[in-house]
Amino acid sequence: MNPIDRLAELFKEFPGIGPRQARRFVYFLLLKNRNYTDEISRLIPELKNHVRTCSSCFTYFSKEKTNIEMCDICSNAKRDASKLMIVGRDTDRDAFEKSGTYNGMYFVLGGTLPILEEDVQKFIRVKELTERVLLLKDSLGEIVIALNANPDGDNTTSFLKKHLDGIKSENMRISLLGRGLSTGSELEYADKDTLANAFENRR
Amino acid sequence: MNPIDRLAELFKEFPGIGPRQARRFVYFLLLKNRNYTDEISRLIPELKNHVRTCSSCFTYFSKEKTNIEMCDICSNAKRDASKLMIVGRDTDRDAFEKSGTYNGMYFVLGGTLPILEEDVQKFIRVKELTERVLLLKDSLGEIVIALNANPDGDNTTSFLKKHLDGIKSENMRISLLGRGLSTGSELEYADKDTLANAFENRR
Amino acid sequence: MNPIDRLAELFKEFPGIGPRQARRFVYFLLLKNRNYTDEISRLIPELKNHVRTCSSCFTYFSKEKTNIEMCDICSNAKRDASKLMIVGRDTDRDAFEKSGTYNGMYFVLGGTLPILEEDVQKFIRVKELTERVLLLKDSLGEIVIALNANPDGDNTTSFLKKHLDGIKSENMRISLLGRGLSTGSELEYADKDTLANAFENRR
Amino acid sequence: MNPIDRLAELFKEFPGIGPRQARRFVYFLLLKNRNYTDEISRLIPELKNHVRTCSSCFTYFSKEKTNIEMCDICSNAKRDASKLMIVGRDTDRDAFEKSGTYNGMYFVLGGTLPILEEDVQKFIRVKELTERVLLLKDSLGEIVIALNANPDGDNTTSFLKKHLDGIKSENMRISLLGRGLSTGSELEYADKDTLANAFENRR
Numbered sequence: 001m002n003p004i005d006r007l008a009e010l011f012k013e014f015p016g017i018g019p020r021q022a023r024r025f026v027y028f029l030l031l032k033n034r035n036y037t038d039e040i041s042r043l044i045p046e047l048k049n050h051v052r053t054c055s056s057c058f059t060y061f062s063k064e065k066t067n068i069e070m071c072d073i074c075s076n077a078k079r080d081a082s083k084l085m086i087v088g089r090d091t092d093r094d095a096f097e098k099s100g101t102y103n104g105m106y107f108v109l110g111g112t113l114p115i116l117e118e119d120v121q122k123f124i125r126v127k128e129l130t131e132r133v134l135l136l137k138d139s140l141g142e143i144v145i146a147l148n149a150n151p152d153g154d155n156t157t158s159f160l161k162k163h164l165d166g167i168k169s170e171n172m173r174i175s176l177l178g179r180g181l182s183t184g185s186e187l188e189y190a191d192k193d194t195l196a197n198a199f200e201n202r203r
Numbered sequence: 204m205n206p207i208d209r210l211a212e213l214f215k216e217f218p219g220i221g222p223r224q225a226r227r228f229v230y231f232l233l234l235k236n237r238n239y240t241d242e243i244s245r246l247i248p249e250l251k252n253h254v255r256t257c258s259s260c261f262t263y264f265s266k267e268k269t270n271i272e273m274c275d276i277c278s279n280a281k282r283d284a285s286k287l288m289i290v291g292r293d294t295d296r297d298a299f300e301k302s303g304t305y306n307g308m309y310f311v312l313g314g315t316l317p318i319l320e321e322d323v324q325k326f327i328r329v330k331e332l333t334e335r336v337l338l339l340k341d342s343l344g345e346i347v348i349a350l351n352a353n354p355d356g357d358n359t360t361s362f363l364k365k366h367l368d369g370i371k372s373e374n375m376r377i378s379l380l381g382r383g384l385s386t387g388s389e390l391e392y393a394d395k396d397t398l399a400n401a402f403e404n405r406r
Numbered sequence: 407m408n409p410i411d412r413l414a415e416l417f418k419e420f421p422g423i424g425p426r427q428a429r430r431f432v433y434f435l436l437l438k439n440r441n442y443t444d445e446i447s448r449l450i451p452e453l454k455n456h457v458r459t460c461s462s463c464f465t466y467f468s469k470e471k472t473n474i475e476m477c478d479i480c481s482n483a484k485r486d487a488s489k490l491m492i493v494g495r496d497t498d499r500d501a502f503e504k505s506g507t508y509n510g511m512y513f514v515l516g517g518t519l520p521i522l523e524e525d526v527q528k529f530i531r532v533k534e535l536t537e538r539v540l541l542l543k544d545s546l547g548e549i550v551i552a553l554n555a556n557p558d559g560d561n562t563t564s565f566l567k568k569h570l571d572g573i574k575s576e577n578m579r580i581s582l583l584g585r586g587l588s589t590g591s592e593l594e595y596a597d598k599d600t601l602a603n604a605f606e607n608r609r
Numbered sequence: 610m611n612p613i614d615r616l617a618e619l620f621k622e623f624p625g626i627g628p629r630q631a632r633r634f635v636y637f638l639l640l641k642n643r644n645y646t647d648e649i650s651r652l653i654p655e656l657k658n659h660v661r662t663c664s665s666c667f668t669y670f671s672k673e674k675t676n677i678e679m680c681d682i683c684s685n686a687k688r689d690a691s692k693l694m695i696v697g698r699d700t701d702r703d704a705f706e707k708s709g710t711y712n713g714m715y716f717v718l719g720g721t722l723p724i725l726e727e728d729v730q731k732f733i734r735v736k737e738l739t740e741r742v743l744l745l746k747d748s749l750g751e752i753v754i755a756l757n758a759n760p761d762g763d764n765t766t767s768f769l770k771k772h773l774d775g776i777k778s779e780n781m782r783i784s785l786l787g788r789g790l791s792t793g794s795e796l797e798y799a800d801k802d803t804l805a806n807a808f809e810n811r812r
Contacts, residue, residue, distance in 0.1 A: 243447075601704060
């Protein structure tokens with residue numbers, strides 16, 4: 001197959017990209033100058049070489065020096081090591097960092113657990129999480145399960161809650177993100193659960 | 204003006220209705236049978252005659268017997284009279300009733316207070332609310348301010364919070380609806396405030 | 407049932423109106439002053455009394471004087487009586503009048519013919535159309551079939567085309583609205599038929 | 610800058626891609642296996658090497674053999690060489706080919722001419738078009754200007770119409786795509802121009 005059609009096929013696998021936009025990506029690249037296309041094709045393989053997952057939270061980070069094992073946050077002494085927030089993906093961690101509301105540590109599950117799925121480890125880093133929690137046992141005061149408020153997220157949350165209750169130390173608290181009205185919600189259009197949560201979690 | 208154009212003009216004032224849909228309403232009525240159009244035109248004036256606002260919560264209700272002064276909820280002995288929920292409109296009360304999560308009493312403000320607006324009473328029933336609260340003083344354990352999570356709602360909430368703190372009895376609690384992730388929220392797309400609330404209000 | 411719930415039920419039948427908006431219509435009417443609600447309820451029954459369908463084109467119009475039989479357009483000597491445009495509904499006629507591109511006469515079918523439907527007269531005024539065409543035979547130079555470019559519209563168009571070819575006089579032309587790119591269409595996103603029409607109907 | 614952030618920046622330039630989706634592309638690539646990432650980074654530079662623009666219609670095509678100068682269509686003897694369709698981009702040509710309604714030749718302008726823009730050649734291949742038309746002069750029976758039905762497209766069309774009228778041979782026809790109702794259009798919602806075109810271009 002010629003490079004145009006083949007690249008269009010590969011771009012079609014990009015998240016949220018259909019066949020038409022995939023094709024436009026190819027034509028876009030054809031119009032860009034060499035510097036641009038060369039840099040992209042040079043960086044894509046570099047990703048795997050120069051990027052590693054943090055040995056403690058499993059977020060991706062680029063290793064400038066080969067000896068670094070941990071990401072900026074895990075290696076930052078100023079962060080509150082008594083809190084661990086479990087997120088699904090790096091993008092969720094990024095969102096929390098941007099919000100500037102959390103100063104603790106993170107753990108990236110790498111996904112969510114589909115409902116009725118048995119093979120947990122295939123979807124989330126439960127083994128690595130367990131090791132991390134057992135390792136921190138003494139120092140850790142709270143684990144915040146911070147997953148999306150959708151079925152897969154809720155399923156993963158209830159699995160983790162049970163799992164962590166089994167391994168946590170006595171003085172360790174397991175918490176979940178608050179549910180209720182999100183910015184802009186109007187009562188008239190809010191669903192049953194959101195209203196129930198907003199009422200139960202009233203301040 | 205002929206009835207077609209005039210009715211189209213009147214329908215244009217209906218909430219969320221533009222000139223084109225207003226016109227389609229008129230043609231729709233022209234196609235409906237007499238029973239339908241007669242019933243509508245009979246019921247519209249009846250609304251004001253047979254509907255009254257509850258003397259205690261100010262929701263609309265239809266008075267089957269002329270002596271009734273209060274709506275089904277306010278006259279229902281089974282409801283928890285120690286809780287009062289302040290909502291903006293009847294539709295918000297309807298939404299909470301449908302959710303089946305609240306068994307207390309209501310008070311309908313009749314609107315929200317625009318930001319920087321001085322003339323409060325023109326927008327919300329603050330005088331009536333004050334009387335209601337002073338009246339219930341002893342029996343009332345909690346007031347839940349349940350307004351939309353938007354600027355006007357927030358402005359009204361902070362006004363009411365201050366106002367009620369001034370008149371409430373000691374053992375009376377003023378609470379606000381919980382903020383956080385609403386059903387379906389994904390962390391990656393949640394705004395800064397929602398993430399902050401979800402974390403601060405974690406359970 | 408009380409007037410609030412009953413009116414909400416009736417408004418639910420309005421075109422494009424769901425249960426929630428129907429309810430808001432009721433609350434909206436409760437807040438409006440008497441003049442408004444009285445005028446609406448007075449005009450709705452008047453519609454049928456004071457409005458009639460034009461004896462020649464079947465559009466609705468209000469009869470100021472009881473002796474008038476025809477709408478403004480049909481009774482307007484300045485219109486080009488050699489052209490007859492067949493539209494589905496009054497709103498389609500209104501749209502063409504607003505566009506100011508057509509100066510002939512109209513005929514309102516009163517609907518469209520669903521695919522595979524046998525009982526034609528139940529859906530469109532084919533009997534009345536036939537009479538009209540036979541009546542005008544000599545004076546009529548062109549009939550424009552102007553229906554929506556969707557399956558029902560196309561089905562109705564092909565039915566009318568065949569039907570009119572059978573009754574038209576020799577020097578009478580049957581034409582259909584032009585197909586092609588509508589304002590704003592982009593070739594990349596246009597469907598197969600639109601591109602085919604745009605090419606075949608090129609100027 | 611590290612490869613993650615830098616690649617996210619580069620993806621942000623892709624058509625229709627915002628910062629957030631750009632970042633998700635990077636995380637997506639990190640999760641894909643080597644075969645995938647290696648193939649993409651190998652093909653991107655190949656695009657420019659193995660792809661050339663057809664010497665006669667200027668579409669992109671991949672040169673399997675170095676001696677080929679023309680794309681499949683331009684080198685296809687079965688195509689009708691008496692028709693030349695001017696399109697804005699390769700994607701527009703693709704759309705017409707998929708529709709299967711046109712069997713002539715193409716010319717890709719490479720863009721559209723913004724309104725009030727003086728420097729024509731900077732936006733569209735007018736020089737190359739002129740050469741092509743003069744070259745084909747005798748054999749060419751019709752030029753179809755096939756551009757988007759939006760302001761830039763219309764501006765480019767009227768410029769080309771004037772320009773081609775100046776250089777075309779007598780028996781050469783310049784045609785534009787038909788305007789009217791596109792598939793799915795409803796008269797009630799059609800804009801003034803579309804109705805006018807649909808009527809003027811009636812069949």
